[in-house]
Amino acid sequence: MTVTKIECPNCHGQLDIPEGMKEGFVSCKFCNTKVYIEPYKPNITQNFNIKEVNYNKPGATVRNNSKELNVIAIVAALGILSTAFLFVIILPLLRFRSPGSVSSKESYRTSPKADVMKSFSEKAFSKPLSKITAKDYASLQYLAIRKKKDPSDGVDKWFFSYSTSVDDSGKPVEEHTAYLPGADYLDEEDLQPFTGLVSLSIGSGFRYSYDDDNANDLRCLPNLQFFSTEYSTFGEMERTLLYPEKILGLSGVSFCDESVYSYDDSKAKDITDIYKSFSSLQELSVSVDSDFEPGISVLSYFPNLEYLALRVESGRDEPLDLSPLSSLSSCKSLFINGPYSQSVGNLSVLSGMPQIENLGISNIPNFKDLQFAQNMPKLKSLHLVSLPILSLDGLSNISSLNSLYLDCSNLKNADALSSLTSLQTLGFAYHNYEIPDLHGLSALENAEDYCNDLDKISGMPSLKSLTIHNNAQEYEGDFLRGMNSLSDLVIVGNGIIGEVLPSLGPALRELPSLQKVTFRGTPMDSYQDYSSSLSNLGVKELYFLLEDDSITADKPLLPLSLSKLEDDYTVQVLNLSLAKIQNLDDETRNFYPNAKAYLSHFKALKRLYISGNTLENLDCIEGLTTLEELDISENYISDVSALRNFPNLKKVKLSGNPVVNAEMIPDNIEVVASLD
Structure with missing residues (x-):
């Protein structure tokens, strides 16, 4: 029996059943849906009236009842057709299994198919x-x-x-x-x-x-x-x-309108039952659609929430009611990102949440008062972005607060900052308001600020990590003197909105705990010599990076006089990817001609990044025998035989180069997709 005309359950196109096929998968040529065809093997029980037994008797014959055989054939044929039909219709629905069911082991991938996932697996497990x-x-x-x-x-x-x-x-x-x-x-x-x-x-x-x-x-x-x-x-x-x-x-x-969710046509499940199935949730990051009428009242299905990040979509007919937050008695961390152009309702609910330890509020146009914070005795971290607050008075003398970030352009009075004596981390986005002197914050260890506020933090001995953004003015590096605990310094700029001056170098060399310095973009004046800031600082890590992740971000620029550079015996990690070296000795401003002279001064270098620097050969790293890891990706290097001259080299990243002799790389050097 051959089944030749069956429709695909997905697109209703006709399936081509190979001649003689009795069982197996058939692919729809129109939509690639796979349908399993299996014949039905009926268990047929019939009663026979045996009138005579001729078993083992000479000349015995078996009576051929043609009518009975025809009946059996018809039943079998109907069984095959009906079962094939059922498999065509039902099999696609089996994709939607009920919760808690697992497909057979063969239905899941046992190894990845995408090349990048294969590469990741080989890296993660260190084997092919x-x-x-x-x-x-x-x-x-x-x-x-x-x-x-x-x-x-x-x-x-x-x-x-x-x-x-x-x-x-x-x-x-x-x-x-x-x-x-x-x-x-x-x-x-x-x-x-x-x-x-x-x-x-x-x-x-x-x-x-x-x-x-x-x-x-x-x-x-x-x-x-x-x-x-x-x-x-x-x-x-x-x-x-x-x-x-x-x-x-x-x-x-x-949270959106999906009131009924079905696994197949015969099963339907109310969305409230689906919410209830996640009742063990302790952490939830969720957005609220503008047309979802219940709003955040459905949070009651998650009584164990300790962390909630809530994003409110714009376009609601009525302000979203925040009062259901009062039911979250276990919630310690709350973050609300508003619709920016629309108000939200019942902000006063925050005054009744004394258990909150970490709070972030952003983009709520009717959020104008911080007085609620006085009712949060456990508040440790506060993040405020794009809010029309005018004063920080609501934060005055909150002794529990140890982390604060401010990005509120309407702010006029920030005097309360000086009363937050437990602050360990303080960050500012760009601002025009005056901040008070912060030298009384003896616990402050991490700060991010703009250069026009440097007098408020200059010489603070407690600071361990500091990020400075340039802003419309030149400034000296003297503010760093006395920061004897500082271990990590980042300076960010684009060469247009002000620069740090060459006095930075001598100040950096006086910091006994400094381990890492990062320059993002072009924070230095391209016409002045920063030789003393770019080598022999006593740090272990030195990074020159893009200003930010935008496509217009400035690439790193190192303005210096190569003839004045000193040897460096401490830097172990150096990142010069995409960088330009401006040699003031001859006014050349690109990487390749000046790289060898610059790199030759680093005597303890172990890891070097020089990706994307239009290198055509490896001459610039000649003599760097201490190297253990090297990134030369995204260049124009074809000959890598020079890698044999680095006895300590263990890893190299080569991707994006037209290499023609990779076989010249010694066996003890691993070619990697990335350096950790």
Whole structure:
């Protein structure tokens, strides 16, 4: 019997059933849906009236009853047709399994298919893909993947963060990272081999693929407790995750109108039941659609929330009512990002949340008063952005507050800052208001500010980390003197809005704890000599980076006199990717002609980044025999035989070069996709 005319359940096109096929998958040539055809094998029971037995008797014959045989044939044919029909109709619906069910092991990927995922796996497990076992994949407990700009060359790549263990909050222990080039999109199914994951975070570059037999969900991850995605609904999450009731942290979902969610035509589930299935949630990052009438009243389904990040979409007919926040008695961390152009209702609810320890409020046009903070005796961290507040008086003398960030352009009175004696971290965005003297904040260790406020923090001995943004004026480096605890300094500028002057160098050399200096963009005057600021500072790490991640960001510029440089015996990590070296001796302003002279002064260098510097050969690193790790990616280097001259070299990143003799690289040097 041959079945030749069956419709695809997805597009209703006619399926081509090969002649003689009795069982197996058939692909729809129109939409690639796979349909499984299986014949029905009926268990037929019939009663026969035996009148005579001729068994083992000579000359015995069997009576041929043609009518009975015809009946059996008809029944069998009908069985085959009906079963084939059922498989065509039902099989696609089996994609939507009920919560808690897991597809057969064969339906999930056991190894990734995308090249970038293969490269990541080989890096993470330090073995070729063919040698990676299921046990290896299952050993990862933490994995985060998203598109991100690689700081070494400024190119957008896939950023991987991974670990074999996590803490109680799902954060990685002994985190490792990698930047790898790859396709614009990845299939979510490529995550299925990592069956031991406890915490998984994926960016917007992931999608489902229906071009193969694999199950399109993550129900093969039975240990998952923390999941972060983008632009998903609770209904989609319940279908995707095996045990919603075990999820402790969920990010990237929305409250929206999905009142009924069905797995197939015969099953329907009310959205409230789906919310209830996530009742164990302790951490939630969620957006509220403008047309979702219940607003945040549905938060009552999550009584165990300790962390809530709430994004309010614009376009609501009525202000979103915040009063349901009062039911979150366990919530210690609350972050609300408003619709910017619309008010929200019942802001006074914050005064009744004394348990809050970490609070962030942004983009709420009717948020004008900070007095509620006086009713938060446990408040430790406060982040205020784009709010029309005029005064910080509501924060006066809050002894519990140890971290504060301000980005509020309407602010006029910041005097209360001097009363926050427990502050350890303080940051400002660009501002025009005056800030008070901060020398009385003896606990302050980390600060971010603009150069016009330097007199308020100059010489503070408690500071350990400092970021300075240039702003419309030149300034000396003398403000650093006396910062004897400072270990990490970042200076940011674009060469137009003011520069730090060459006196920076001598001041840096007087800081006994300084370990790391970073210059972002072009914070130095390109016509002055900064030789004393760019070598022999006594630091271990020296970075020259893009000003920011924007496509118009200034590339790093090093203005100096090469003839005045001193030898450096302390810098072990140097990043010069995309940088230009302006030699004031002969007014040349590019990397290649001046790089060798500059690099020759670094006598203890172990890791060097010179990606994207239009290098055609490796002459500039000649003599750097202490090198252990080297990034020369995104250049024009074809001959890498010179790498044989570096006895301590262990890792090299070569991608983006027209290399013709890679076989010349010694076996003890590992070619890597990224340097940690």
